[in-house]
Amino acid sequence: MATLWRRRERLLGVSGRLCRTVRALSGKNEYDLLVIGGGSGGLACAKEAAQFGRKVAVLDYVEPSPQGTKWGLGGTCVNVGCIPKKLMHQAALLGSALKDAQHYGWNIAQPVHHTWSVMAQAVQNYVKSLNWGHRVQLQDKKVKYFNMKGSFSDPHTIRGLTKGGKETIVTAENIVIATGGRPKYPTHIAGALAYGITSDDLFWLKESPGKTLVVGASYVSLECAGFLTGIGLDTTVMMRSIPLRGFDQQMASLVTEHMECYGTKFLKRCFPTKVEKLESNKLQVTWKNTDLGTEETDCFDTVMWAVGRAPDVKTLNLDAVGVKTNSETGKIIVDASEATSVPHIYAIGDITEGRPELTPTAIAAGKLLARRLFGQSSELMDYDNVPTTVFTPLEYGCVGLSEEAAVQCYGSDNIEMVCLREREQRILGLHFIGPNAGEVIQGFALGIKCGATYPQLMKTVGIHPTCAEEITKLHITKRSGLDATVTGC
Amino acid sequence: MGWEEKQVRGYSEFVRTAQHYHGRPIFALFCGDKDAEGKSWCPDCVTAEPVVRKELHNMPDESVFIYCLVGDRAYWKDPNNEFRKNLKLTAVPTLLKYGTPQKLVEEECFKAELVRMLFTED
Numbered sequence: 334m335a336t337l338w339r340r341r342e343r344l345l346g347v348s349g350r351l352c353r354t355v356r357a358l359s360g361k362n363e364y365d366l367l368v369i370g371g372g373s374g375g376l377a378c379a380k381e382a383a384q385f386g387r388k389v390a391v392l393d394y395v396e397p398s399p400q401g402t403k404w405g406l407g408g409t410c411v412n413v414g415c416i417p418k419k420l421m422h423q424a425a426l427l428g429s430a431l432k433d434a435q436h437y438g439w440n441i442a443q444p445v446h447h448t449w450s451v452m453a454q455a456v457q458n459y460v461k462s463l464n465w466g467h468r469v470q471l472q473d474k475k476v477k478y479f480n481m482k483g484s485f486s487d488p489h490t491i492r493g494l495t496k497g498g499k500e501t502i503v504t505a506e507n508i509v510i511a512t513g514g515r516p517k518y519p520t521h522i523a524g525a526l527a528y529g530i531t532s533d534d535l536f537w538l539k540e541s542p543g544k545t546l547v548v549g550a551s552y553v554s555l556e557c558a559g560f561l562t563g564i565g566l567d568t569t570v571m572m573r574s575i576p577l578r579g580f581d582q583q584m585a586s587l588v589t590e591h592m593e594c595y596g597t598k599f600l601k602r603c604f605p606t607k608v609e610k611l612e613s614n615k616l617q618v619t620w621k622n623t624d625l626g627t628e629e630t631d632c633f634d635t636v637m638w639a640v641g642r643a644p645d646v647k648t649l650n651l652d653a654v655g656v657k658t659n660s661e662t663g664k665i666i667v668d669a670s671e672a673t674s675v676p677h678i679y680a681i682g683d684i685t686e687g688r689p690e691l692t693p694t695a696i697a698a699g700k701l702l703a704r705r706l707f708g709q710s711s712e713l714m715d716y717d718n719v720p721t722t723v724f725t726p727l728e729y730g731c732v733g734l735s736e737e738a739a740v741q742c743y744g745s746d747n748i749e750m751v752c753l754r755e756r757e758q759r760i761l762g763l764h765f766i767g768p769n770a771g772e773v774i775q776g777f778a779l780g781i782k783c784g785a786t787y788p789q790l791m792k793t794v795g796i797h798p799t800c801a802e803e804i805t806k807l808h809i810t811k812r813s814g815l816d817a818t819v820t821g822c
Numbered sequence: 823m824g825w826e827e828k829q830v831r832g833y834s835e836f837v838r839t840a841q842h843y844h845g846r847p848i849f850a851l852f853c854g855d856k857d858a859e860g861k862s863w864c865p866d867c868v869t870a871e872p873v874v875r876k877e878l879h880n881m882p883d884e885s886v887f888i889y890c891l892v893g894d895r896a897y898w899k900d901p902n903n904e905f906r907k908n909l910k911l912t913a914v915p916t917l918l919k920y921g922t923p924q925k926l927v928e929e930e931c932f933k934a935e936l937v938r939m940l941f942t943e944d
Contacts (some may be wrong), residue, residue, distance in 0.1 A: 461922070461923045465922075465925075472935055472936055473936065543832075644939075
């Protein structure tokens with residue numbers, strides 16, 4: 334033990350000396366597990382570890398957005414992601430339902446109007462109740478909660494800073510980094526930071542965003558533009574190239590085509606060059622149209638950037654402990670057991686390289702990690718065939734490989750329709766566009782996990798009348814060139 | 823100034839009292855009616871009340887603690903009673919911070935640390 338201390342002495346600086354004193358006094362680390370980041374992954378990991386009777390602490394801190402927006406415990410999903418997104422998406426869908434209702438006999442005065450502030454307040458109050466729910470859960474499970482920004486002093490020591498600048502030193506046997514990501518701002522566009530907002534701000538606006546320009550081709554961009562259009566706002570999406578990169582492109586086109594019919598304006602193959610504020614307080618955006626080679630401008634009430642997310646690693650001081658990150662993405666490199674390059678330091682969720690940026694995978698990875706650390710389990714997280722859904726006005730759910738990925742993996746000679754292989758024709762991927770796409774695909778994800786084959790799918794009887802039953806009737810191949818439109822009942 | 827307590831019975835009296843103290847932090851404990859011996863028909867309320875009372879000194883200055891008897895068992899069981907409809911209460915006992923989504927329900931009210939957290943955290 335004594336030799337270990339002496340070796341460390343040579344490597345540590347001033348703050349290290351304080352930590353050594355703390356540890357020398359207590360003789361061991363204060364906590365069995367310290368989780369940095371109170372989001373989907375972090376909270377799940379902490380709560381699971383506490384079930385094993387371990388001493389666990391969570392650090393959570395929300396750096397306000399450039400526009401000043403901040404929120405409570407729960408991470409991106411709860412506060413500025415999945416939850417508010419799905420609620421606003423639902424608000425937009427209800428608007429469509431109200432319009433259709435009169436054809437089914439309901440007496441509803443048309444046109445129907447939407448009040449942003451009523452929706453926003455309801456959504457924000459619901460999110461706040463979730464923040465509170467997480468606080469109660471942590472307290473109940475005896476997990477210590479620090480509302481502080483954490484950074485590494487050494488591999489077992491975290492320095493926590495409160496908003497007021499007060500410092501607390503915490504030591505732990507194991508540390509899990511689960512700080513997630515934040516939206517990126519474009520760097521070379523004048524006015525982008527000063528006048529634009531991101532998804533961090535959109536869900537917390539008290540007043541309607543009005544006429545909005547959403548820049549980006551990601552699912553964040555399309556989902557937001559989708560519900561803004563749905564509640565009656567003049568909405569435009571500006572895309573530099575293809576929509577939903579990484580998703581099946583045939584499906585991506587269907588999604589954007591529907592959005593166009595639905596009323597969202599698209600500026601395709603365009604990129605913004607500057608954003609200026611006018612005397613009227615409106616925002617004037619200038620952009621280049623790469624197809625026509627022209628420069629155009631228009632005015633908006635709100636400009637929202639949805640141009641990607643960056644991992645929240647800058648303030649962690651990872652260099653001090655040697656946690657390796659990917660030089661291109663900045664994300665933390667982990668192995669199959671979520672271990673980083675430093676023993677006893679792990680990472681889960683959006684912060685990790687090569688993993689899906691999804692709540693359910695972060696939660697599952699967090700729980701399994703806790704079980705491996707404290708519960709004698711050896712089960713690793715399975716990141717294959719993770720189903721997901723894009724909640725655009727016409728929802729797109731999928732599980733498994735996209736057509737592009739399957740071709741790259743297996744060669745185009747072996748790919749058909751739902752991405753099948755030769756011989757037993759195992760289903761590699763399933764893609765569905767339609768209402769409640771997430772609900773539909775969830776069940777099929779189990780089938781994929783079990784290695785379902787095309788012959789088995791064809792033997793499965795459909796439920797009638799539904800949209801999902803169409804999956805059991807897939808028989809027309811793209812290669813055949815035949816028209817796949819269904820006319821009968 | 824410390825804090826003060828107001829005891830009310832029924833929905834209208836509760837709303838009137840809460841409105842009267844608008845601007846100050848308001849915490850409310852909702853319990854079932856008490857009989858002549860001072861015992862509530864709601865056993866969980868009987869357990870919760872002393873726990874909550876013990877933590878009242880943790881409330882911020884200027885706070886108002888409203889102790890509200892909701893009514894008899896039959897009134898409470900009615901799914902359309904005003905407490906359920908307007909205040910969205912789902913059970914008694916409920917301890918809440920008025921005007922916020924922060925509340926503790928049933929067994930949560932038995933835990934001193936949770937009650938303390940409700941009284942002291944933002």
